[in-house]
Amino acid sequence: xxxxxxxxxxxxxxxxxxxxxxxxxxxxxxxxxxxxxxxxxxxxxxxxxxxxxxxxxxxxxxxxxxxxxxxxxxxxxxxxxxxxxxxxxxxxxxxxxxxxxxxxxxxxxxxxxxxxxxxxxxxxxxxxxxxxxxxxxxxxxxxxxxx
Numbered sequence: 001x002x003x004x005x006x007x008x009x010x011x012x013x014x015x016x017x018x019x020x021x022x023x024x025x026x027x028x029x030x031x032x033x034x035x036x037x038x039x040x041x042x043x044x045x046x047x048x049x050x051x052x053x054x055x056x057x058x059x060x061x062x063x064x065x066x067x068x069x070x071x072x073x074x075x076x077x078x079x080x081x082x083x084x085x086x087x088x089x090x091x092x093x094x095x096x097x098x099x100x101x102x103x104x105x106x107x108x109x110x111x112x113x114x115x116x117x118x119x120x121x122x123x124x125x126x127x128x129x130x131x132x133x134x135x136x137x138x139x140x141x142x143x144x145x146x147x
Contacts, residue, residue, distance in 0.1 A: 026057050027146050029080035031073050033061030035098055037091040043115060044085040050135040051083075056142065066094075067101035074106060081110040081142060084128075089117045096126040103127055110145060112138055 030051050034044050041063050052058040059077065061069055074080060082102065086095040095113060102109050112130040113123055114137075123131035130141045 025055070027055045028142070029057045029059065029077045030083060030142065031059045031061065031070065031077060031080045032083040032085070033065035033070065034063045035084055035086040035091045035095040036064050036066040037094050038086050038088055039063045040087065041085070043087065044083070047083060047085075047114070047135045047138050050139060051142065054139050054143070065098075067098045070098055070102055071105050074102065074109060078106065081112065081145065083112045083114070083138060085113070085115045086118065087115045092117060092122065099126050099128055112141060114138065 030048075032044055032048050032051075034041050044060070044063075048058045048060050059073055059080070061073060070082060074082065084095050084098060086092050095118075099111055099113075102111060110130070111128040112132065113126075113128045114132050114134075118131060120131045130138075132138045132141065
């Protein structure tokens with residue numbers, strides 16, 4: 001997985017100027033970050049690269065991101081969809097708190113979650129709009145939003 005992330009990053013260095021040139025029409029904005037308490041981002045990074053490569057503007061908030069940063073970024077980008085990752089079961093509670101805070105401020109926000117311990121049942125339990133176990137699922141869901 002780490003080798004894949006490095007290879008994709010290398011490719012995106014060459015491809016990204018085309019997306020940023022304005023020649024490619026942006027599909028929308030995708031805000032992503034790992035839930036507070038979690039400090040790794042390989043999975044989130046792969047999703048961000050794939051979504052960016054698919055024509056979305058990606059705002060990557062990084063790791064260990066709390067609800068305030070997500071909400072502030074969403075206020076500046078109200079039409080954006082949000083992707084959350086929390087690889088540890090102990091940080092899934094922080095994911096739930098972030099989702100709750102975002103939905104209280106902006107109930108129409110589309111929130112997507114993923115990571116190894118996350119499931120469709122958990123997605124429904126915490127009130128998110130989509131769960132995917134892989135980056136392709138995220139891309140498919142986002143494309144449906146704009147079609």
